[in-house]
Amino acid sequence: MIRFEQATKYARTKGIKKPIIEDASLTLNRGKSVGLLGRNGAGKSTLLRLIAGAIKLDKGRIIRRGKISWPLGFAGSFQPSMTGEQNVRFVARIYGVDTEQLIGYVEDFAELGPFFQAPVGTYSSGMKARLAFGLSMGVNFDYYLVDEITAVGDSNFKKKCQAVFETRLQDSDVVMVSHSTGTIREYCDCGVVLEKGKMTYYGNVEDAIRAHDKNMKES
């Protein structure tokens, strides 16, 4: 369960103060995967970082039950000077999981070949995405926070993601940000639309997509 209680967060840049969420209360229950929809710059990625706990709210609180992943995007949580393997080792250590087992899993999943021993800074965005996706799937979380990552990669990779995701989603949930309504429809049961500092929950993902499309037309 993830519950927002009167949660408020502003984005500040150069004196401009823009609400991401304002006094928002919302409960996301276990067992349902959530698609997060909103226009460019609405703050979807910030919201994922808030859920993960990587950044803090200005007001209110978020109650989390269950193990939540870091936001998994291709912008990257990887240290560019470290090799793929070193990055995987690092994550295994900070989450306290078996290092060798995780390395084996990720090496197999990401199919980077010799590049696994090269600095992540030299990777293409597709390679980074493969590494990021494999890495997070190798650690057991109750919630996976996914930021657009399935959009990168070739069809082969997408197929692989889908397969592993489906097995994972049997006992884990996903909170997903994507501009592709097709992807959202495929993975998510319900939806949250983020618009002008308000989060609106829709029990049916189709309703959420419809509401989002309406917002898009209005502007």
Next chain:
Amino acid sequence: MGYLTTHLRVVGALLVREMATRFGSKPGGYVWALLDPAAHILLMTVIFQAIARAPALGTSFALFFATGYIAFQFYQAVTGYLNAAVKANKALLSYPNVAPIDTIVARFLLQMGTTSLVALIVLGTIVATVRVDTNIHWPSILEAVGLACIFGLGVAMVNCVLFLRYPLYEQVFTIVNRPLFLISGVFFLPDSIPAPYRDLVLINPLVHIIMGFRKGFYPEYRAIGLDMDYLYGIAFLTLFAGMLVFTLSRKTLRNE
């Protein structure tokens, strides 16, 4: 309890990560981290020994110079390495359980350990080969080293925040920090400086650190002007200021 174990795990992982990226890329690895500064100090010592024959203290120029230089290094190496601790690990801060303070702790432990080993190697070599009658007084040495580290840690924590907020300050700090080596009493003894200037020199806490450190090697050294109360005050005030600024700027450090 859970928080503490997470922090310990993260600091451990960061330690390995810093070691791997700092030393892991070249053959020889960590040995270079020790050899590099050790060779630097020994070389400088040899050069200065040729230029100035009579040290201000004792009979060995090598010992005089190395004690000053190493005491200075306990401050300089810690700040130099820690100033960028948060910046260098920025990407890793996107993992929610990695906190900015963890990057500081990891680099602090690594640098303190490295400089201590360098000190043991260099001073051990000098004391063993120069055959000077040394009567080492450990409490003075450890006290000076501890205070140098605390002072350096405080300065670095302030810098981590201010470098991110005010890039101009980074320039100013670099300029001000550079001549510190010359005025901190590595080459000279503040005791021998005439009255009005001596008080000016003694404002610099590093001067006191070096004097305190040398007292551990030269029992006959009177260290006129050494004010341990002043040094303790400055070191802990700086650390307090560093912790305060660091805590208040968590958002900046997390790059929100």
